[in-house]
Amino acid sequence: MNTSLAAVAGDHIVEPYSPNCERLLEAADHLLIGVSPGNSYFGIPTLTRILTWAHATFRRIDVIVPDRSLAANYRAQGYSEQVAHKKARTEISSVRRRIRRAWERSGIPEHEQRTHLLSELALLPAYEKLHRRVREALASDERVFDVCQRTTSRAVPVAEQTGEGTGSVAVPAPGPHLALDYLIDEMPFFIDTPNILGVPSSLVNYHMPVPFAGLLYTGDGPLRAPSHQGLILLRDRAAER
Template sequence: MTITTEAFTVQPFTRSCHQIWDEGDHVLIGVSPGNSYFSAGRITELVRWASARFSRIDIVYADLHVAELFGALGYEEDHAARRASKELKAVRRRVLRGVEEADPQGTPVRVHGLSEFAGHPVYELLHRRVQHFLATDDNVRAGCERMAAHFLSSKIGGPVAGAEQLAACLDYISAELPFFLDTPGILGVPSSVSCYHVPIPLTDLLYAKGGGLRASRNQAHAVVRPEGIAA
């Protein structure tokens, strides 16, 4: 079911995801560095929209394995490190400026880099679980490789990626996935909706019945995009 609000169209992935959305406990906004979608203005719109519906907002931007990705794409080590540092400083500035301009009227908004969760017991447990299934489950591997191929195709100008590029991209993806599995466990909230503006290839698997790599029962996912913009 699609939910249309004044600013965004929301597509909860399952009926359970819709129920968690209705509870309004918490929303996680994931931000990718180097993605022009995440301007300061967009962050402002998202925070204003979310603060009217949720009791708490967390924004997490991916700051792990970025330099390694640039290195795999052909940058020299020093250049890759400088490029990654520049992009991550820029995305943090945009996020913080967007939050400040949103003026969320008392709704707590916290901003984190993924690296802040290094050593966090729940995050580390989930990360090890992701890596285990990535190594042993063909469906998980295929889903992650589809995500990696989509990302890399825009960077290398074609669909064929080398082994080093694929490995770096899978490390980047596996660092993000714990928040798609159990944000409530990591952040200590009753339930959570993880939001992104495009569908994630692994979502079908994470919300399937049966065993394997699955989202927790109080974890929801929704595609959230501005009104009038197609998926």
């Protein structure tokens, strides 16, 4: 992350990842806001502030809930399949309620309130093509695999090989590969959201550094993003107090 590009924007600190990302921020065509189920950072007040700032800054904003492989995340933590799927449904319903309430509080017109489940957008041909590209890169490029594996190992507490994970029932360890599915599902939006959603250019945002960003926005490699896609670190100052 290029901290020299960081700027204070009202209640937020905005850090474009690269000079190209700064150019996309100035263009302000589109922002994709990922809201992870089960992440306590995304409370209603924080979401409301993010939506309000984004609507005032970008021509279009979309919110996405990465739901498709959430149960796999819980399986990787040692939950049984039944419990993992139930927990995923509960968390997805909860975060969708919080997003709806944040939209309402923001005062943004309803016709501009766009919220998607990742599982719905995953049916689009553009997404499917990018998803295949990510899987092929993981299978053929050692650096891509290592970076993605380290990312998921830090983000998801994978169950020990004994199967005694964080779930309430001891189950056979499902394997660290399950934890990769969630990341693999998200990566197409970091690579080429404009091709998926039909916008001229786009930035995806997160509130913490993204470990795999270097694979996409600097240097060469199989997952290099086109120039119309970028990343910003968006920190809500009130949420950090």
